[in-house]
Structure formats: C-alpha cells, structure tokens
Amino acid sequence: MIALMTATAAGLSPVFPRGTRVNERGRLEIAGCDAVELVAEFGSPVYVVAEDDLRSRARAFVRALADRHRDSEVVFASKAFPCTAVYRALAEEGLGCDVASGGELYLALRAGVDPGRIYLHGNAKSEAELQEAIAAGVGYIVLDSFDDLERCVKVSRGGSAQKVLLRVTPDVAGATHHAISTGQADSKFGFTVQEAAAAASRLSSESRLELVGLHCHIGSQLLELDPFVAAIEAISGLGRFQVYNLGGGLGAAYGGAASPPAVEDYLDALVDAAHRWLGDEIRLVLEPGRALVANSTVTLYTVQTVKRNVSTWVAVDGGMSDNLRPMLYGAVYEAVVADRPLAPASERCHLAGKHCESGDVIVKDVVLADPVAGDVIATPVTGAYGYALANNYNSVPRAPVVFCREGAARLVVRRETYEDLAARDVVDVTEA
Ligand code: LLP
Numbered sequence: 001m002i003a004l005m006t007a008t009a010a011g012l013s014p015v016f017p018r019g020t021r022v023n024e025r026g027r028l029e030i031a032g033c034d035a036v037e038l039v040a041e042f043g044s045p046v047y048v049v050a051e052d053d054l055r056s057r058a059r060a061f062v063r064a065l066a067d068r069h070r071d072s073e074v075v076f077a078s079k080a081f082p083c084t085a086v087y088r089a090l091a092e093e094g095l096g097c098d099v100a101s102g103g104e105l106y107l108a109l110r111a112g113v114d115p116g117r118i119y120l121h122g123n124a125k126s127e128a129e130l131q132e133a134i135a136a137g138v139g140y141i142v143l144d145s146f147d148d149l150e151r152c153v154k155v156s157r158g159g160s161a162q163k164v165l166l167r168v169t170p171d172v173a174g175a176t177h178h179a180i181s182t183g184q185a186d187s188k189f190g191f192t193v194q195e196a197a198a199a200a201s202r203l204s205s206e207s208r209l210e211l212v213g214l215h216c217h218i219g220s221q222l223l224e225l226d227p228f229v230a231a232i233e234a235i236s237g238l239g240r241f242q243v244y245n246l247g248g249g250l251g252a253a254y255g256g257a258a259s260p261p262a263v264e265d266y267l268d269a270l271v272d273a274a275h276r277w278l279g280d281e282i283r284l285v286l287e288p289g290r291a292l293v294a295n296s297t298v299t300l301y302t303v304q305t306v307k308r309n310v311s312t313w314v315a316v317d318g319g320m321s322d323n324l325r326p327m328l329y330g331a332v333y334e335a336v337v338a339d340r341p342l343a344p345a346s347e348r349c350h351l352a353g354k355h356c357e358s359g360d361v362i363v364k365d366v367v368l369a370d371p372v373a374g375d376v377i378a379t380p381v382t383g384a385y386g387y388a389l390a391n392n393y394n395s396v397p398r399a400p401v402v403f404c405r406e407g408a409a410r411l412v413v414r415r416e417t418y419e420d421l422a423a424r425d426v427v428d429v430t431e432a
Contacts, residue, residue, distance in 0.1 A: 018052070033048070033408075035048070038300060041409065045316070046399055048297060049383065061263055073285045075245070075286065077098045078108060079098075080292070080383075086293065091111070120138050121144070123188050123189050123190075144190055161208055162210065165215040166196050169187050171193070180329065183218025196214070196235075212241065216244075218247065228249070232273040248288040312349040314377070318399060319353015321391050322386060322390050338378040349368045399415060
C-alpha cells in the first residue's frame with residue numbers, strides 16, 4: 001500500500017489539488033472521493049473542488065502577506081470563481097472580496113460577505129451598479145475614469161462619504177496573452193499616471209468621495225515578477241496615500257512543467273517594492289483570483305466517442321461551454337483517464353468537446369491511456385475562469401459544482417436543467 005502510494009505521488013501531475021492520489025482501485029481520487037464514483041453520483045461534466053486545497057491556499061496567502069506587512073488585506077477577485085460556496089469559504093478564511101459588476105456584488109452580499117470588505121471595480125459601471133454598491137455600504141469603489149468619477153459623485157449625493165481608490169494604469173505590461181494584459185498605456189482600464197493626478201485634485205474638492213488610495217492591476221497569468229515591481233515604481237510618483245491595492249495577476253501552473261513564482265517569492269518582491277517606493281506605513285491590499293482557486297478544481301467528463309482519422313478524436317460531454325479558456329487564450333491543459341491515471345499511455349489524441357465548432361478542443365495532442373467511450377476524463381486546474389466563463393452554447397445545461405473534503409462530496413451548485421434554459425423566455429408556449 002505504501003509502495004503504491006509512493007508510486008502514485010510520483011506519477012500524478014503536481015498540478016492536481018493537494019490530496020489528489022490514485023486509490024487502491026487504481027482510480028483518480030480527489031480529496032478522498034473516487035472520480036469515477038463522483039461522475040456516477042453527480043453526472044458529467046462536473047467541476048470538482050478540493051475544499052481543503054482551496055482553503056489552505058487562501059489561508060497561506062493571507063498569512064504570508066501578514067508576515068511581510070503588518071497592515072495588509074487579501075481580497076478574493078471573485079470573477080475567477082463567483083459561486084456562493086467559494087465566496088463563503090474564502091470569506092471564512094479571512095479574505096475580502098473584489099466584485100466587478102452588480103451581479104458579482106449581489107452574489108457576494110447574498111453569500112454573506114461583509115460589505116465593508118468589498119471593493120467595487122469596473123471600467124463601465126452603470127449608475128445602478130454604483131447605487132447598489134453605495135446602498136450596500138461597500139468599503140471601496142475603485143474609480144476607473146473621469147466619467148466614472150463624476151457618475152460616482154452624482155450617485156453619492158445625500159449619503160455619507162464613500163471611500164474610493166483611483167485605478168492607475170502604469171504603462172507597464174507583463175508577458176501574457178494580450179486579452180488579459182491591462183497595464184499597458186493603450187488600455188480600456190484605469191487612469192494614466194497624469195490623469196490620476198488630475199483626478200486626485202478633482203476629488204480634493206469633493207466631500208462625498210474620500211480618496212484613500214490607489215489601485216493597480218497590470219494583467220493576469222503573469223509568470224515574471226519584474227513587471228509588478230516596475231508598476232509599483234511607476235505609481236509611486238503620485239504622492240503618498242494610505243491604501244494601495246496592487247491587484248492580482250500571479251500565474252498558476254497549468255501543467256507539470258510550468259513553474260510560476262511561488263506565492264512567497266511573489267510577496268517578497270511586491271512587499272519589498274512597496275516598502276521601497278510607497279513606504280512602510282501603508283495599508284497594503286492584494287487581489288488574487290487565479291492563484292487562489294485555479295489548482296483547487298478538476299473538471300470530470302465522460303468520453304462519448306473515439307474516432308480515428310488523421311488524428312485520434314476523443315470527444316467528451318462538455319467542452320467550450322464549461323471551459324472557454326483554450327479557445328479564448330490558447331490555454332493548454334493536461335488530461336488523464338480517471339479510471340486508470342497511471343496506466344501506460346502512448347496514443348496522441350485531441351480531447352474534443354461536444355459543441356458544433358471544430359475549434360472546440362479542450363486539449364490538443366494529449367497522450368491518453370487507451371481511451372474508450374464511457375471512460376471518465378479529468379482535466380486539472382479548471383478552478384479559475386472555468387465556471388466563471390461557462391455558457392450555454394448549443395443549449396447545453398451548465399455543469400454543477402461539487403465540493404469534496406475528506407471523502408465526502410457535497411453539491412454546491414446543481415446542474416442546469418432544460419427548464420432553466422427556457423426560464424427567461426416570456427413567449428407563451430401553451431398557445432397552439
Ligand atoms: N483585480 C482586477 C481588477 C482584475 O481585473 C483581475 C482579473 C484580478 C484582480 C485577478 O487577477 P488574477 O489574480 O486572477 O490573475 N478570463 C481570463 C482572466 C481575466 C482576468 C480579469 N481580471 C482567463 O481565463 O485567463
């Protein structure tokens with residue numbers, strides 16, 4: 001048994017959630033739950049969250065930042081995985097919350113997140129969204145443009161002073177997919193450094209909005225630390241503020257060969273730069289999404305067909321409706337047959353989705369162990385922007401979310417039904 005587990009530890013990709021192993025039946029086991037049994041119970045596709053992995057990463061992030069800077073806060077960028085169970089788990093682990101729309105605000109409040117720890121973002125917030133945020137008593141509104149500022153002034157009339165941050169675009173870009181790079185000068189997000197100075201002076205004559213600090217987020221899935229440091233230096237010329245929210249962006253490992261910076265190294269670099277350029281007496285806020293949730297989750301599918309022509313096409317019951325990232329960003333995932341993850345595998349396959357587009361391929365060129373219809377396939381690292389970007393293309397009901405912990409599985413989001421697909425339809429279908 002020990003020998004088996006050692007072999008298992010060596011054989012499984014390190015990107016699976018902590019606590020994933022191959023069990024005595026030779027199958028993938030996530031947080032004590034057999035993957036094949038999870039599919040038998042909950043169907044597929046299904047997002048399986050290893051709850052201890054999720055919570056321990058969040059706890060470690062909070063602790064590591066607090067160890068390096070006294071007055072600190074970690075804020076969950078909830079766009080990465082906006083479901084009630086995740087909002088709750090991360091609030092319980094002591095994190096604040098970033099919302100980027102009225103919908104995310106609604107979900108966060110409904111989940112019981114303390115409004116005072118919510119940061120409202122958005123480059124095109126509506127008056128209604130600003131009103132909702134102010135009515136809810138959110139801690140901070142992050143202003144993104146002069147129009148946003150004036151709209152916020154208008155909406156805040158009559159209320160008590162609302163704390164605001166200015167989002168600054170530092171003209172520093174990291175190496176990432178262009179669709180998720182935000183720090184460059186030519187960006188739809190934030191004020192330029194020069195504009196931020198003008199916005200700060202405009203706010204100095206505005207008693208209803210209290211400018212307490214700056215926000216900066218240069219992009220997502222960043223694997224190098226230098227751009228974060230350069231961004232901090234770039235915003236330091238704007239003077240001294242009480243609060244600095246330095247955004248998210250730390251990349252995750254999607255495959256065993258990837259080596260993103262460790263959270264500790266990332267925090268060493270950011271906190272050192274913050275102390276150097278912004279001072280020691282600041283409130284330092286970080287806003288990770290992906291680094292908290294990506295590796296916590298595995299998507300399970302069932303193989304429907306295997307077709308061999310020029311390539312081998314292994315088609316499963318999900319695809320671009322539950323994971324858009326391969327199509328949007330060319331993201332590369334790993335996959336294994338959950339029924340036998342350690343079986344020798346030699347056949348190069350394309351793991352294809354069920355949707356009516358040739359581009360609906362979840363993983364190109366993945367080596368799978370003799371896949372046949374009925375096998376369960378596991379793709380790790382789907383916790384960030386998987387559920388978040390899910391859609392109903394081909395009217396495929398969206399997948400459920402199951403939390404697993406110490407061998408117990410609990411459904412936290414049910415699968416969509418066909419009735420859900422028609423729920424917003426107001427045409428009377430009873431008339432012939
Ligand atoms: N703060 C702000 C203001 C953001 O816009 C974002 C992400 C974050 C924090 C969190 O960034 P993270 O730590 O997750 O990198 N859908 C894309 C990612 C879009 C990121 C949007 N903003 C993807 O699937 O790669």
